[in-house]
Amino acid sequence: MNYEIVEIFAVVLFFVSLFGLITSKGVIKGIVSIIIMEISVVMFFLSLGFRSGILPPIGGDVGQNAADPLPQALMITAIIIGVAVTAVNMTMLIALSRQFKTTEWDLLKKMKMDE
Amino acid sequence: MIYVLLVFWVTSAILAIQARKLVRLIVYLAIFSTISAICFFVLGAPDVAMAEVAVSSFSTVFMIVCFEKYFTLVTEVTPDPPKEKIFLMRFRKLVLPIAFTGLLAVLFVYFIPEGAASTYLRDLYLSRFMFEVGGENAVTSIYLGYRVYDTLFEALMLLISVVGVAHMSWRNESEITDEQFAGVTKSDAVDVYTIRIICPAMLIFGVYLILNGHISPGGGFQGGVAVASFFICRYLIHNVYDVRFGKIMIFEKMTFAAIVVLAAVFIFFGFYVQFPQFRTAYMILMNLLIAMKVSFGFIIIFYRYIAFERR
């Protein structure tokens, strides 16, 4: 198998944060896991075709040493969308805690059953 | 060098995931974002590194503001179970997630294609972007030329999330009175005078990033976030809430419409081919509009949090 080490790190971190998302007791840990998952995906995309001595794709004379510009252009938009999603998540967290006085999955489930 | 950085990266992420206290969680996340920005720079992506740094500082501010409010609201929590039961509960609650995650990981490793990534698109873009789109930064040329749909839908996504934040805040009035600000801690004289010295430098840096986005690292997104941080400084200096929400939201929507119209006129109607002398002007104008869009969005989110979610 022909994997780069950076990609392996990114994939491992993705699954670690997925594990954190599954085992989270409340909403805050879920939000944090989603942030980390998103950044690990960004790292995976950027590391495609990585080799030592790589240069930024700026200017016309970088030639074969240039990094791949396409994932970078996609990932800038992904990062901005990520912070927008984080802001919406935070607002939902505050709204949830204002309405139910708690943000734990178990207590929320219990309250929903009681209604 | 990148491998050492990656070890720290994974370590800080795992510490953030398993942290039990909120202060440590925020600090670990900030460390994680900074290290990932350095990693992006080493991987040859200075644009993404800039975006990550700017955005992570903003999300740290959002988190601090929101969690401060969270602790005043949440009253019901379950206490920890007694110690002899913890082990059994953890065993039961860990086996299934570990199995599920391991299954997904195995599937991922099994289905991922082997071999090196294709370099066809990279070579195509790198050899032709200067003649077809213009500019010297390949990343900016791609997201303003070849892949302008992505930029449009990203702007739409940001608009929708801003509308969501404004809708889900606890009251829908767009004005706020001075009494609701009575409890907020004021900045003292040292803060105010130092920030007054720093403020113009931040604004100049943001405008520099925007206007030079097509020939150097930077661009609309990063410059927009830098300009939005100038308005955070404005809040820190004056401690007043005099932003008219309705007007800024209308401005944001008009900016989005302008982005769509400009891209449609230039890209889809073929003006790009007919008037090659306007290409640089198009890129600068588009970067400027994107920066206005992004900074309006961040200003709205920040002031909404400060005004409605803080106290």
Added chain:
Amino acid sequence: MELIGNIVTIIGLAVMLTGVVGLYKFKDFYLRLLVLAKIDTVGAITFMIGIIIRHGFSSFSLKVLLIMVLFIILNPLTAHILARAAYQSIEGITEEQYIEGYDDGHGGK
């Protein structure tokens, strides 16, 4: 010229190293803050002066000089804000507040 620059850089790194040792040695918050300010101002600025001496007068060293000016302005500000926030933090986020589901019964809310 390069030798002098290297020596100054190493002096800056040594100051940073002693600062890190001090961070682990002190337990009080204000003492840690003192050490942190030393790392940020003395260590980083000496380091940058060493880099400027090494590279001579060029556009690169001008950029480093700009960063240095920002450091000189901003570091006292951050130290001041941290100290003031620690002094005033009777309410707000403190170290005793736990995340959801990890409460031990008496800390936090």
